[in-house]
Amino acid sequence: MTGNPSLFSSFHSYLPTSSVTLADGSTSPVLGSGTVVPTSTLPLSPVLSLPNFAFNLLSISKITRTLKCSVTFFPGYCVFQDLLTKQTIGKRHESVGLYILDTSITKGLCMGKMKGKLMTEMAC
Structure with missing residues (x-):
């Protein structure tokens, strides 16, 4: 899920709009x-687009x-x-209840996986 429409390489609008329930119990429309x-090397699909959503959440099952790794x-x-x-191939610390993976981290995970290199601690 993301609130940043500029991240999409392809996009399909939902009409009528559906919604998802967030961790805090509130609901958000899915655009x-x-x-x-x-x-x-890491296309993710389908990714939901939520208006005004402050985070980019990654599905562990997708990654x-x-x-082809375990977490x-x-x-x-x-x-x-x-x-x-x-x-x-990677180790991430929790911050405020979330495990932070930014683009450079997922790139590092993919590159380490593809090159077969051991990746230990990575920093955001």
Whole structure:
């Protein structure tokens, strides 16, 4: 989910508008969905477009399927691990209840995965 329409490489409007329930119990209309490509190797689809939404939320199931990795959550951090080699390809710390992955992080995860390199701590 994102509130930033400039992230979409393709987009389809929803008419009539549907809605989603957010973590705080409020609802938000869904303007449509499309494809977001944070890196050339990580197209994400479908991504929902919500007006005035302050975050870009990533589906863990989508990223684990795309990168063929697992994610293990611990108190305060999570670890991305390659399913085949079992190597750690990324580690992120929790901040204010969220695990922050920006474009450079997803790019680093993808590059580490594609090159087979061990990626340990990455900074935002």
